[in-house]
Amino acid sequence: MSDDEKGGAGAAWRSLGDFIRSQRELANLSMRQLAEIAKISNPYLSQVERGLYKPSADVLKNIANALHMSAETMYAQAGLLDDSPDRDESHHGVEHAVKLDPLLTVDQKETIIRIYRSFLGRE
Amino acid sequence: MSDDEKGGAGAAWRSLGDFIRSQRELANLSMRQLAEIAKISNPYLSQVERGLYKPSADVLKNIANALHMSAETMYAQAGLLDDSPDRDESHHGVEHAVKLDPLLTVDQKETIIRIYRSFLGRE
DNA sequence: TGCTTGCGCTAAGTATACCAAGCACATGCT
DNA sequence: AGCATGTGCTTGGTATACTTAGCGCAAGCA
Structure with a gap:
């Protein structure tokens, strides 16, 4: 594809x-x-x-x-918007978003996060 | 214009x-x-x-x-901000965060999103 | 084998965002 | 009267955003 x-x-x-x-x-x-x-x-x-x-x-x-x-x-x-200093910088948006997703089961979340971390190359 | x-x-x-x-x-x-x-x-x-x-x-x-x-x-x-965003529920959390992650490759993003959607049951 | 169609990219030109120098008119000071 | 110093504005040029025409290559089809 x-x-x-x-x-x-x-x-x-x-x-x-x-x-x-x-x-x-x-x-x-x-x-x-x-x-x-x-x-x-x-x-x-x-x-x-x-x-x-x-x-x-x-x-x-x-x-x-x-x-x-x-x-x-x-x-x-x-870089045209960086005058507002207070940006809620949640470090890893992906993991954060996955954990907050109301439609996923706990196991599914763990699976996605595991795949995500493996892609990043860290355990 | x-x-x-x-x-x-x-x-x-x-x-x-x-x-x-x-x-x-x-x-x-x-x-x-x-x-x-x-x-x-x-x-x-x-x-x-x-x-x-x-x-x-x-x-x-x-x-x-x-x-x-x-x-x-x-x-x-x-008049540079009045876009008309479709209220897609996929924009809310996980998919949005995945697409914006700077550490993933395009293929990795597609993989994660595909898994995520399969978990939600809407391919 | 060619022809067509798709892709991304290059080259050369046009339109426009932007700056430096200076004009014309005020006000205030001596 | 002069001469500063302030204001907003005009002029002429440079930098850069953006387009139209066309190149080279890969994949599908006769």
């Missing part, structure tokens, strides 16, 4: 472009598809994902909408 | 420029003072307040900080 992530382990995105690219691949969209929805040209999206250009907030909003995510999340990733 | 934002029901400000100008005057700051604090040139601030240019999110954030207001408020006034 989806192509392999080249380069292997370590998906920590160094920039906004990496973030957008990972979100786009997660949504199984090609560059031209996402560019069409976000109303930008596909070469420009290419440059943005490669970190060559930093898109304006308007474009950022369109991309966020196209990826079904809130504009705030996008702006936060772009 | 839309240069005339009409139809804003009850909007006290015709445009973003008017909003900034009123906030600046409310803070008893001259253009040069605000421009200095916001790290932009005063002619540019003049153009912005007169609605000739639409500032980037970066500048918007600086102006908001200089006026001691949150960047979100500024973005909302600039």
Whole structure:
């Protein structure tokens, strides 16, 4: 279904472009598809994902909408929102969210967390 | 794009420029003072307040900080925040946290999300 | 074997966000 | 009268966001 992530382990995105690219691949969209929805040209999206250009907030909003995510999340990733100092930084969002999920059983939670930790390479 | 934002029901400000100008005057700051604090040139601030240019999110954030207001408020006034998010229940917890995790690869995220959905019974 | 269609990327140009220098008019001081 | 210093604004240029045309490659199909 989806192509392999080249380069292997370590998906920590160094920039906004990496973030957008990972979100786009997660949504199984090609560059031209996402560019069409976000109303930008596909070469420009290419440059943005490669970190060559930093898109304006308007474009950022369109991309966020196209990826079904809130504009705030996008702006936060772009570093445009960091004036509010009080951010409730729960360290591991995944484990926290899993533990709080009301639809999972205890065993299912343990399974997911175990898989998650194995992916991170720590026991 | 839309240069005339009409139809804003009850909007006290015709445009973003008017909003900034009123906030600046409310803070008893001259253009040069605000421009200095916001790290932009005063002619540019003049153009912005007169609605000739639409500032980037970066500048918007600086102006908001200089006026001691949150960047979100500024973005909302600039019309950069009014996305229409579908109220998808998958956005709430686990899937959202997984997608935003910076340490997982795209494939790992897809794996975890697939397991999570299978646990919920909705493939 | 070719033709088509999809992909991401490059190159070159246009539009616009943004800055430095300076204008025109006020006010205050001597 | 002069000369400072303040205000907002205009002009001309530079940096950068963004687009249109097209390249090279891989996969499907005649």
